[in-house]
Amino acid sequence: MPRITFPHVGESYRSFKMLMEDLGNEVILPPRPSKRTLDLGVRYAPEFACFPVKILLGTYLETCPQGVELIITSGGVGPCRAGHYAQLHKKILRSLGYQVDIVVFEPPRLYPLEFLHNIQRLNPHRMSYRAIYECIRRAWRKLQALDNVEKLTHKIRPRETVRGATTRAYRRVLEWIDRAYSLAEIEEAEQSAIEELKKVPQDPYRDVLRVGIVGEVYVLLEPASNLEIEETLGNLGVEVERSLFLTGWTRDNTWAETTEGLTVKEAALPYLPELLGGHGRDSIGNTVLYAKRGFDGVIQLAPFTCIPEIVARTILPRVSEDHSIPVLTFFLDEQTGKAGMATRLEAFVDLMRRKKAARRTA
Amino acid sequence: MAVRVGIPSSLLYYLYYPAWNTFFSELGARVIPSGNTTREILDLGVKEALADACVPIKLYFGHVKALVGQVDYLFIPRVVCLNRETTYCPKFLGLPDMILHSIKNVPPLIDVRIDVREERDALFKAYRQAGQVLGATGRVIIQAYRKAMATERRFFSLLRKGWSPHEALQILKTGSRPPKKKGRLTFAVLGYPYLVYDQYISVGLLGRLKKMGVDVVTVENLAPRVLYRQKDYLEKRLFWTLGDLVLRAAHYLLRRTNIDGVIHVTAFGCGPDSLVGKYLEMAVHQYRNVPFMSLSIDEHSGDAGIATRLEAFVDMVMRKKEVGLQCPGSLSPM
Numbered sequence: 001m002p003r004i005t006f007p008h009v010g011e012s013y014r015s016f017k018m019l020m021e022d023l024g025n026e027v028i029l030p031p032r033p034s035k036r037t038l039d040l041g042v043r044y045a046p047e048f049a050c051f052p053v054k055i056l057l058g059t060y061l062e063t064c065p066q067g068v069e070l071i072i073t074s075g076g077v078g079p080c081r082a083g084h085y086a087q088l089h090k091k092i093l094r095s096l097g098y099q100v101d102i103v104v105f106e107p108p109r110l111y112p113l114e115f116l117h118n119i120q121r122l123n124p125h126r127m128s129y130r131a132i133y134e135c136i137r138r139a140w141r142k143l144q145a146l147d148n149v150e151k152l153t154h155k156i157r158p159r160e161t162v163r164g165a166t167t168r169a170y171r172r173v174l175e176w177i178d179r180a181y182s183l184a185e186i187e188e189a190e191q192s193a194i195e196e197l198k199k200v201p202q203d204p205y206r207d208v209l210r211v212g213i214v215g216e217v218y219v220l221l222e223p224a225s226n227l228e229i230e231e232t233l234g235n236l237g238v239e240v241e242r243s244l245f246l247t248g249w250t251r252d253n254t255w256a257e258t259t260e261g262l263t264v265k266e267a268a269l270p271y272l273p274e275l276l277g278g279h280g281r282d283s284i285g286n287t288v289l290y291a292k293r294g295f296d297g298v299i300q301l302a303p304f305t306c307i308p309e310i311v312a313r314t315i316l317p318r319v320s321e322d323h324s325i326p327v328l329t330f331f332l333d334e335q336t337g338k339a340g341m342a343t344r345l346e347a348f349v350d351l352m353r354r355k356k357a358a359r360r361t362a
Numbered sequence: 363m364a365v366r367v368g369i370p371s372s373l374l375y376y377l378y379y380p381a382w383n384t385f386f387s388e389l390g391a392r393v394i395p396s397g398n399t400t401r402e403i404l405d406l407g408v409k410e411a412l413a414d415a416c417v418p419i420k421l422y423f424g425h426v427k428a429l430v431g432q433v434d435y436l437f438i439p440r441v442v443c444l445n446r447e448t449t450y451c452p453k454f455l456g457l458p459d460m461i462l463h464s465i466k467n468v469p470p471l472i473d474v475r476i477d478v479r480e481e482r483d484a485l486f487k488a489y490r491q492a493g494q495v496l497g498a499t500g501r502v503i504i505q506a507y508r509k510a511m512a513t514e515r516r517f518f519s520l521l522r523k524g525w526s527p528h529e530a531l532q533i534l535k536t537g538s539r540p541p542k543k544k545g546r547l548t549f550a551v552l553g554y555p556y557l558v559y560d561q562y563i564s565v566g567l568l569g570r571l572k573k574m575g576v577d578v579v580t581v582e583n584l585a586p587r588v589l590y591r592q593k594d595y596l597e598k599r600l601f602w603t604l605g606d607l608v609l610r611a612a613h614y615l616l617r618r619t620n621i622d623g624v625i626h627v628t629a630f631g632c633g634p635d636s637l638v639g640k641y642l643e644m645a646v647h648q649y650r651n652v653p654f655m656s657l658s659i660d661e662h663s664g665d666a667g668i669a670t671r672l673e674a675f676v677d678m679v680m681r682k683k684e685v686g687l688q689c690p691g692s693l694s695p696m
Contacts, residue, residue: 048636078601079449084637087597091644272459274440274475276452277601304414307633311456314412318463331414 001026002124004070005063007056008033010221011146012246014178019139020072023132024125028066030059033224037062038334044092050081051303051333052218055225057089064098072122075106080277080308082218138183140247145177145190147245152197154241157234158209159202166200167231173197206237209352212290213242214283215301216309219332220244226301226330227338229345233299236349241295243286244279262289271315280308284315291323296352298325304333326351364392365496368433368469370425371396373418373454374441376527376555377582380534381514382437385489388506389498394433396425399562403428408661410465416631417660418556419453419460421563426461426468435472435495436461439488442477445586448603451634472496521582526568527559545577547679550615552608552642553627555582563659564627565668574676579621581611589614596641605634612642616649623653623679630660653679 001024006016008030020027031037033055041058060071076083086104093100103122108115119132127135149170157166173193180189211233219225220242230240243264268285275281287298300316302309313329320327328348330341367386369375379395386393396403399421407424429436438458443449453460458473472495476488486507493503513534520530524542533539549571557564558580571578581589589610600606608626615621626642628635639656646654655675657668 046636046640048631048633049640050633050636053636075598079452079455081633081637083601084598088637088640090597091641095644271463272456274442274455274459276455278452280452280456305416305631305633305636307452308456310412310415310419311453311460314415314460315456315463 002069002122003028003067004072004122005030005060005068006072008059008222008224009218009246010223011150011174012143012221014174015139015142015146016072018142018181019135020122022135022138023123023127025070025122028063028068031062033059033222042334044096046088048305049088050216050306051225052082052216053085053088054334055218055222056085057092060089060093060100061096064093064100068098068100070121071100071102073102073104075104076277077107077110078277082278138181138186141183141186142177142180144247145180145186145193146174147247148190149173149177149193149197151245152194154230154234155239156197156200156202157231158237158239159204159206161201161203163235166197166234169197169200209238209296209349209356210294211238211240211352212286212295212298213240213301214244214286214290214298215279216303216306217244217279219301219303221246226332227336227341229299229301229330229341232338232342232345233349236345238349240299241290243282243290262292264289267292271319272312276308276311278306278308280312283309283312284319287316287319287325287327288323291319291325295325296356297348298327299348300327300329302329302331304331306331326355364390365435366394366433367391367472367496368394368396368429368436370422370429370436370438371398372422372425372560373457373556374439376559378514379527380517380531381510384513385492385506385510386437386496388509389493389496389502391435391496394429396428399425399560401562404562404661412464414631416453416633417563417629418554418632420661421556421560422457423461423465426465430465430467430469433469436469437472437492439492440473440475442475443479443603444476444485445603446479448599448601448606450604451602453633470495522585524579524583526580527555527582545572545575547575547622547676547683548577548579548620549679550612550621550624551578551580551627552612552624553581554604554608554629555580557627557629557659563663565659565663565665567625567627567657567668567672570669570672571676574673576676579615581607584611584614595645600634600638602634605638609638609641609645612645616645616652621652622683623655623675625675626654626656628656628658630658653682 003026004020005028013030017027017029037055037058040061041054045054045057073086075086086102090102103118105118106114123132153166153170160166173196176189176193180186213220233240264282264285267288268281271284272281283300290298300313316327369379369382383393403424404421406427407420410427411420411423426436438461440458441450441454458471461468462471472492474488474491476485478484489507490503493506517530517534520533521527525533529540551558561569568578589607592610592613595610595613600609624646626639628639646652
């Protein structure tokens with residue numbers, strides 16, 4: 001049985017673990033990124049590599065000593081640097097003496113044969129494609145369940161009456177989903193998880209601000225890399241909506257709520273007609289959409305030196321002005337401190353509250 | 363009065379200015395480049411651009427600021443792809459948008475998109491679009507385009523002969539060639555043209571080396587045909603044209619034996635270089651012990667600091683050459 005690992009992206013590891021074990025691999029679970037992960041990553045990654053490179057390298061360096069043979073990760077077609085992470089990581093890991101191989105999943109539409117070949121490498125028992133498809137379907141459903149539950153916590157946390165009750169309930173229900181195996185079980189676990197979360201005592205009359213979160217995909221999806229910004233905001237009485245989830249964009253919302261039915265791409269068009277790789281254009285498009293949907297503010301999260309987000313950040317002040325929506329940007333790296341971030345967030349929330357109050361009296 | 367077209371003297375200026383200049387001059391416009399980088403231009407850029415942006419982008423903002431108010435149009439093309447394979451850094455792709463949305467009172471931009479992957483004559487169509495902004499018509503544009511391409515070919519062939527863009531521009535203008543002396547050493551100076559040839563931001567790197575009797579080979583001195591023949595230098599092709607060329611040039615030069623040292627010039631905060639630099643470092647280790655130095659440049663680079671490092675490096679290479687011993691290890695920081 002090949003021993004495999006993969007990057008830690010939020011709670012998604014629960015679903016990937018199930019999928020890989022179903023296919024007959026031994027999974028070495030990536031630990032949640034910690035101080036130690038960062039230290040390891042910073043030591044061996046290039047200095048100006050973006051933050052995710054360092055976190056992922058650190059994660060691999062934590063799992064590789066446990067005998068990992070194969071790392072599974074995603075690729076990309078550029079021009080964002082993320083498309084080259086896997087090759088860089090492999091070179092660095094090899095130079096440190098770990099004989100690991102990396103399976104890179106590139107967009108299957110561009111490289112269909114490579115995609116099938118990669119799947120076969122992860123399929124030691126020679127299961128049929130039909131069986132593999134069933135496994136992927138269950139894993140996908142689990143991923144959706146995880147995302148749905150997380151979305152719900154973003155709504156409930158700002159309204160909870162006992163601080164931390166949502167997070168505690170969330171930790172509990174994650175285990176239920178984790179243990180569900182068949183499609184029916186996953187759906188049942190999701191249902192009861194949602195019910196359990198709704199039982200958290202809430203204050204329905206609280207004045208809650210709505211903030212959209214845009215930016216680079218990894219720092220959006222991995223709470224350990226953005227210092228749990230969603231939780232911090234929730235505790236400040238802010239309902240967040242993240243523009244990006246692993247199982248897809250929040251397209252349904254944006255279509256329904258803007259009268260023009262704009263897509264993210266169309267919304268970004270007046271500001272940035274070019275696709276830059278990464279999520280630079282999405283950051284701009286989503287900011288426009290959040291403004292049109294009447295959000296109170298937008299927070300952009302980006303790794304330090306992230307190229308597409310720097311372009312987006314240069315343009316965002318104009319978007320903010322045109323649509324009169326406050327935008328706050330965090331460039332995250334290993335030096336970012338939680339207290340500093342909390343202070344900036346508090347100031348931002350105060351600003352939004354005042355703005356909202358002024359609009360109400362006007 | 364003729365229409366004034368401003369061209370910021372940074373980024374792709376060092377490769378395509380002769381062609382752009384010829385094209386717009388042929389259409390009857392007056393081309394105004396922002397000129398060599400100065401302290402004022404850099405300060406303007408640092409003030410205007412985002413703090414997290416890389417130095418070249420800040421510098422470009424400075425050059426644009428220096429032209430504001432002096433020109434009727436600014437030529438800032440969106441260069442996506444010129445060789446059908448690789449694109450440019452995302453910051454180049456978003457350059458006109460960044461300028462348009464963050465600099466106040468910016469004159470109208472001529473921001474044609476150039477992506478030769480789209481169709482066969484995409485390059486001509488981009489030029490035609492640029493010409494139409496100035497009100498030129500069919501035949502005039504075709505003629506100007508032909509002349510521009512002829513200038514570009516002459517310019518590039520001068521570069522391949524070992525001249526730097528500044529010297530090549532001089533030769534194109536006056537026809538007289540500056541004298542050339544053979545130095546004691548030959549260094550490969552690898553980096554992006556807008557860093558290597560910008561005398562201010564590189565703190566006079568090329569001039570200093572010349573004074574110390576060092577001949578310099580840059581990426582632009584090598585024919586792309588030769589570079590694209592380099593195979594298997596990486597598992598996956600790099601996405602960025604300039605970074606890709608730097609790495610290919612490194613492999614090509616390291617395989618030949620007449621290079622005494624390699625200097626990698628990189629800008630603080632450069633995204634692609636975080637990868638290119640690492641791969642370069644690995645490549646230098648892989649071939650043989652060629653002394654290697656990475657020179658990181660930012661808006662605060664001091665004269666004395668760079669001079670000291672360069673002198674030390676040249677001395678070390680010189681001694682190694684005299685002794686004829688293999689020097690253990692390279693200077694690269696690991």
